[in-house]
Amino acid sequence: MTEEKYYINKVDTDKKSIYCHHDLMGELLIPTHKHDKAQMLYTEGGIVYVITQTNTYFLPARHFMWIPKGVEHSIHTNSENVIMRNLYFPVKKNEHTFYESEGIYPVNDLLLQMMLFTNRWDGNLIKGSRNYDITKAIKAILPTICLNNLPLSLPFxxxxxxxxxxxxxxxxxxxxxxxxxxxxxxxxxxxxxxxxxxxxxxxxxxxxxxxxxxxxxxxxxxxxxxxxxxxxxxxxxxxxxxxxxxxxxxxxxxxxxxxxxxxxxxxx
Known part of the structure; x- marks a missing residue:
């Protein structure tokens, strides 16, 4: 099983773009990997665990996980039919401290509708495009609406x-x-x-x-x-x-x- 099968090699090809990928999991495991962009991972349809070098995170329905740049992680599910909604954001200097830490947060109706709006998008979203502006807005509101980093992880x-x-x-x-x-x-x-x-x-x-x-x-x-x-x-x-x-x-x-x-x- 290779990382290439899971589009991972495409995430960082354009360092300035926001990368979008929504698809069925297709397997029970995405092997350990990392990327230069921060990741917003939202899943539907099954049990999902995200394992880093120090913790096992449980990602329940109607929640998303924020994974900062450079964090090695693998993704494990109980079903190949789990839907993964991924947004990968370039990291900028002097950003809000929210973006620096791993965390699991509930998704309110506003954020859910914004995520579902990106459902048909795939690949690099380029600055200046409507799709880029919408996904950039998703990232921008996170520190404001995501005030509860839920303790849904256990250390090894x-x-x-x-x-x-x-x-x-x-x-x-x-x-x-x-x-x-x-x-x-x-x-x-x-x-x-x-x-x-x-x-x-x-x-x-x-x-x-x-x-x-x-x-x-x-x-x-x-x-x-x-x-x-x-x-x-x-x-x-x-x-x-x-x-x-x-x-x-x-x-x-x-x-x-x-x-x-x-x-x-x-x-x-």
Whole structure:
């Protein structure tokens, strides 16, 4: 499998253009690559993970990911029928700090309609053209309307001891997991395990487990067509209100609203 198959070699051919590419994924993986332009990636129709050298990002429906220039990343999906909408922007000096960091953001109705307007465009959009001006406007409004960089990513564990624990958590998200018992099970004191999470992952055990559970919940909501209470139980929540509140804190919307938003997207 070559990068050329995925148009990657064309993105930077004209350094001043905005490059546009919308298409079916066609495969389950786009291999690791990078480009000199910043990328706005919006996807529809399946589960999408973007993996960088330091993090795994989950890109849910009705959200986009901003990938700064030069960031190596690969794209993984659960379906070849995922639609990818890509805009690649040249980087200029002294731009807004928004454009310097990786991030996942919800797409409001305005941004969604602007993205869908570019649906039939492909290739280099040249300065001075109507299409260029429209896509430039999309980029320009992002710092204003994208105020919530959602924590939909998890860092990779570099410590072999913690990798085993993280794998165990992934396999048992539906179970009640007590930190004290987890420490004993893997031969740690609570204090030393707490420090290991902070040192290796930069977050606490509770933070890691909460985000991992919500990421799994999003997968189940999108893939399995389960009721909210079924999803809550599947990711370890005995209380639907507690699950809904946690979901809201991370995605800024309730699970039921998220499902409804996905249905709206499919109809548009």
């Amino acid at each position: 564990s570099k410590d072999v001891r913690l990798t085993k624990i993280v794998n165990y958590l992934d396999d048992n998200l539906g179970e009640t997991i007590l930190f004290s018992k987890l420490a004993i099970q893997f031969g740690f004191s609570e204090r030393s395990l707490y420090r290991l999470f902070q040192k290796d992952l930069g977050m606490s055990f509770i933070q890691y487990l909460t985000i991992r559970r919500i990421l799994k919940a999003i997968e189940l909501l999108l893939e399995k067509n389960l009721a909210v209470n079924e999803v809550a139980q599947a990711v370890g929540y005995n209380s639907v209100p507690s699950f809904s509140n946690t979901f809201y804190k991370i995605l800024r919307q309730r699970p039921s609203d998220y499902i409804n938003g996905e249905q709206i997207l499919k109809k548009s």
